[in-house]
Amino acid sequence: MxxxxxxxxxxxxxxxxxxxxxxxxLFWTLSISLKTxxxxxxxxxxxxxxxxxxxxxxxxLETTPILTYLWNSxxxxxxxxxxxLLIAVPAAFALSRYQMKxxxxxxxxxxxxxxxxAVVITIPLYRLYADLDMLNNFALIVxxxxxxVLPFSTWFLKxxxxxxxxxxxxxxxxxxxxxxxxxxxxxxxxxxxxxxSVLILVAVQSWSQFVIPFILIDDAxxxxxxxxxxxxQETEAAITTHYLAAGSxxxxxxxxxxxxxxxxxxxxxxxxxxxxx
Amino acid sequence: MSNTSFAPEPKKKxxxxxxxxxxxxxxxxxxxxxxxxxxILLIAIFLYPIFEIxxxxxxxxxxxxxxxxxxxxxxxxxxxLPGFWxxxxxxxxxxxxxxxxxxxxxxxxxxxxxxxxxxxxxxxxIVRTSVLVAWAIPGVxxxxxxxxxxxxxxxxxxxxxxxxxxxxxxxxxSDPTLALLSVTLANIWRGxxxxxxxxxxxxxxxxxxxxxAAKIDGAGAFQRLRNVILPTITPIILVNxxxxxxxxxxxxxxxxALTQGGPGSSTEVIALSIYNTIFQExxxxxxxxxxxxxxxxxxxxxxxxxxxxxxKGDPS
Numbered sequence: 366m367x368x369x370x371x372x373x374x375x376x377x378x379x380x381x382x383x384x385x386x387x388x389x390x391l392f393w394t395l396s397i398s399l400k401t402x403x404x405x406x407x408x409x410x411x412x413x414x415x416x417x418x419x420x421x422x423x424x425x426l427e428t429t430p431i432l433t434y435l436w437n438s439x440x441x442x443x444x445x446x447x448x449x450l451l452i453a454v455p456a457a458f459a460l461s462r463y464q465m466k467x468x469x470x471x472x473x474x475x476x477x478x479x480x481x482x483a484v485v486i487t488i489p490l491y492r493l494y495a496d497l498d499m500l501n502n503f504a505l506i507v508x509x510x511x512x513x514v515l516p517f518s519t520w521f522l523k524x525x526x527x528x529x530x531x532x533x534x535x536x537x538x539x540x541x542x543x544x545x546x547x548x549x550x551x552x553x554x555x556x557x558x559x560x561x562s563v564l565i566l567v568a569v570q571s572w573s574q575f576v577i578p579f580i581l582i583d584d585a586x587x588x589x590x591x592x593x594x595x596x597x598q599e600t601e602a603a604i605t606t607h608y609l610a611a612g613s614x615x616x617x618x619x620x621x622x623x624x625x626x627x628x629x630x631x632x633x634x635x636x637x638x639x640x641x642x
Numbered sequence: 643m644s645n646t647s648f649a650p651e652p653k654k655k656x657x658x659x660x661x662x663x664x665x666x667x668x669x670x671x672x673x674x675x676x677x678x679x680x681x682i683l684l685i686a687i688f689l690y691p692i693f694e695i696x697x698x699x700x701x702x703x704x705x706x707x708x709x710x711x712x713x714x715x716x717x718x719x720x721x722x723l724p725g726f727w728x729x730x731x732x733x734x735x736x737x738x739x740x741x742x743x744x745x746x747x748x749x750x751x752x753x754x755x756x757x758x759x760x761x762x763x764x765x766x767x768i769v770r771t772s773v774l775v776a777w778a779i780p781g782v783x784x785x786x787x788x789x790x791x792x793x794x795x796x797x798x799x800x801x802x803x804x805x806x807x808x809x810x811x812x813x814x815x816s817d818p819t820l821a822l823l824s825v826t827l828a829n830i831w832r833g834x835x836x837x838x839x840x841x842x843x844x845x846x847x848x849x850x851x852x853x854x855a856a857k858i859d860g861a862g863a864f865q866r867l868r869n870v871i872l873p874t875i876t877p878i879i880l881v882n883x884x885x886x887x888x889x890x891x892x893x894x895x896x897x898x899a900l901t902q903g904g905p906g907s908s909t910e911v912i913a914l915s916i917y918n919t920i921f922q923e924x925x926x927x928x929x930x931x932x933x934x935x936x937x938x939x940x941x942x943x944x945x946x947x948x949x950x951x952x953x954k955g956d957p958s
Contacts, residue, residue: 369761376758380769383751387772390831393799394787408796452679459676471677473948478688480944482892484913485933486687488920489694512687519680544671573780575895576913580921591780595899598786606790613786620778628771636843 391617398422398610405606418607425611433586434593435619438572440503441589445510445571446564449518452511453563457522458548462534472520479516483576491580501584509577514567521566525559526552562634565627572620590616692937699930706924716927723928725907733912736826737890743830744886745879748837753867756845770842777835785899788828789815792900818908821901825909829896833889837882844878845871877950884947891939912936 397405398421399414425431460468490509494500529552537551553560572591579592588596597612624631669675699717703710720726751773758766776784791800792814804810814824848871856866872879894914897903903910903918910918916936920929 372757373761373763376754376761376763377765379754380758380765383754383769384772387776387831390787390791391775394790397790406795406797409802410797410799412799452683455676456680459673463673463676465673468673475680475684476948477941477944478684480888480940480947481688481692482888482913482933482936482940484892484894484916485695485937485940486691488916488926488930488933489691489698490687492694492698492926508683509687512683515680515683569778572778573895575781579895580917591782591895594780594782594786598782598789598899609786610790613783616783617779621775624771624775624778628767628774631774632770632839632842636839636846 394610394613397607398614400607402605402607421607421611422615425608425615429597429608429612430586430588430593431590431597431612431615434588434590435616437587437593438589438591439619441507441510441574441578442568442571444503444507445514446567448507448511449514449567450560450564453515453518453522454553454560455548456519457526458552460519460523461526462531462544462547472523475516475519478512479520483513483574487576487580494581501582501587503587506577506581509581510571510574513574513577514570518563518567521563522556522559525556525562529555558633561630565631565634568623569620569631695930695933695937698926699934701927701930703926703930704924705920705926710927713927716931720928720931725910729907729910729912729915732822732908732910733891735822736829736909736911737887739826740829740833740890741883741887744833744837745883747830747834748839748882749841749879751834751838752841752845755842773838774835776832777839779832781832781893781895782899784828784832785896788824788831788896788900792824815901816905818905821905821909825897825900828900829890829893832896833886836889837886840878840882840885841875844875844882847878848874880950881947884943884950888940888943891936891943912939 393412396412396414399417399419400421401414401416401418404411404414404416459465460472465471487509491500494502494505499505533551533555534547537547542550572589574589575591578587578589579595582588582592585593585596594612594616597609700712700714701710702713702715751769755766755769758769779787790798792798794801794811794813794816796802796805796811798811800814801811804812813820815821852870852874853866856870861869892913894911894917897909897911897914901909903914907915912932913936916929916932919925919932923929
């Protein structure tokens with residue numbers, strides 16, 4: 366029992382260390398974001414700001430397009446999640462429930478596209494969109510976002526449908542359901558946890574997406590936060606460190622809130638995805 | 643899982659049979675219509691660009707002029723650039739150390755959390771969530787955050803801590819060698835979360851009875867780790883290894899915000915080099931040729947991935 370007690374102490378010590386390593390950078394950014402300009406250059410630096418200059422946040426909200434960036438991110442992520450589900454759910458259903466020639470080859474090809482760098486595909490798309498005068502086009506950019514997360518989403522959902530018993534379909538078909546009704550009326554309600562998992566994973570990945578908007582958007586007013594923050598950084602002459610810190614905090618607050626609310630689902634989503642995918 | 647234990651087999655077969663009969667009747671009743679949107683999108687957004695980038699790599703195109711001719715020059719130019727091999731070296735360093743430490747840290751943290759859960763310790767959820775938050779922060783924001791941590795003046799927090807230990811001041815980002823180390827360290831911080839969660843998932847599959855049995859047989863903690871836990875999760879470790887390697891090869895957002903590839907080109911990894919060649923130097927041909935190198939890396943890693951997955955069991 367003594368041994369177990371020491372083990373617990375050691376585990377807690379390691380936990381404190383891990384939490385410090387992962388949260389300190391965020392804590393420090395928060396601290397800088399609440400300092401005045403003089404405080405930033407103070408030596409030695411103080412961990413906790415003395416002034417709590419909340420006006421930094423007002424300044425950033427008023428003088429930078431950070432809210433526009435956030436709004437653009439929401440629009441992109443929301444549309445991407447919806448379109449991805451609209452395409453991936455039927456495809457996954459078919460791959461799970463229909464017989465098909467070369468099915469495993471088809472699945473491997475889908476998986477291979479997943480591995481290809483977004484930089485590689487975005488360059489030709491940039492030329493194409495520029496020729497068509499379609500850079501900055503919201504719908505076309507969403508399509509690229511969707512394509513990038515589609516392979517993984519389809520695989521994940523296909524594996525999820527595979528775990529649902531075929532008896533369900535059969536009973537429904539005997540009751541006179543068409544295949545489409547089997548999907549919408551019988552399987553979708555049961556598959557909710559799997560769909561929520563995909564939704565979360567797609568949302569987080571699209572929120573962080575960088576290369577696609579960075580290359581395919583050249584109008585700064587349309588940037589999502591994942592690119593816009595670079596713009597804040599580049600205009601550093603006007604925006605100093607405390608404003609940059611406030612901007613960074615503003616750009617991660619939505620995700621952090623989402624994480625705290627959904628943390629249970631997120632771990633579930635990631636672990637089922639890992640074991641099955 | 644639970645309802646497959648009794649008599650699902652004959653039922654399954656009969657369903658398959660009825661599906662077959664339907665499949666023979668009409669296109670409408672096959673899997674294909676359901677797959678059309680997926681196929682169109684993947685062809686347009688993956689297949690077409692890949693053919694196009696291969697074509698561009700055999701031209702002397704640039705971003706500004708319209709005229710071009712077909713040539714091998716882009717490749718010859720690329721291989722004779724003085725910066726090409728150092729760039730690959732930088733990429734290799736960045737990827738190797740990022741991946742090695744993401745695997746190691748991810749594994750250790752997952753092990754600590756699982757151990758704590760076994761003892762019903764409070765606070766494991768807090769640890770898990772704190773690590774995971776890093777995964778959801780966009781790369782450029784992580785770059786900005788680490789720029790602040792790496793502040794080289796005495797007002798910089800890391801330098802402050804180091805000076806209290808009698809070290810420094812350290813030129814984290816302005817010394818070429820240190821800059822590469824600093825960038826890699828930030829990337830390890832960023833990527834450990836994903837690796838941790840995969841390892842965590844893997845550790846859930848380790849049989850508790852087996853670990854207990856080994857304990858009763860007198861196996862120490864290290865022996866249990868080596869002989870029971872590691873063999874079970876080797877497939878997941880390999881899958882993890884390949885996924886994070888590919889991700890690390892393809893990333894440049896964080897580097898962009900942290901150092902822009904500098905000082906000089908000491909932190910210019912391959913994906914950033916492609917971007918700079920095309921959008922700063924407007925040299926589409928050489929940029930495309932570099933993309934082909936990255937594409938070849940992606941493809942070879944995928945081949946390894948499929949091999950591993952094939953060994954792990956049925957990939958579908």
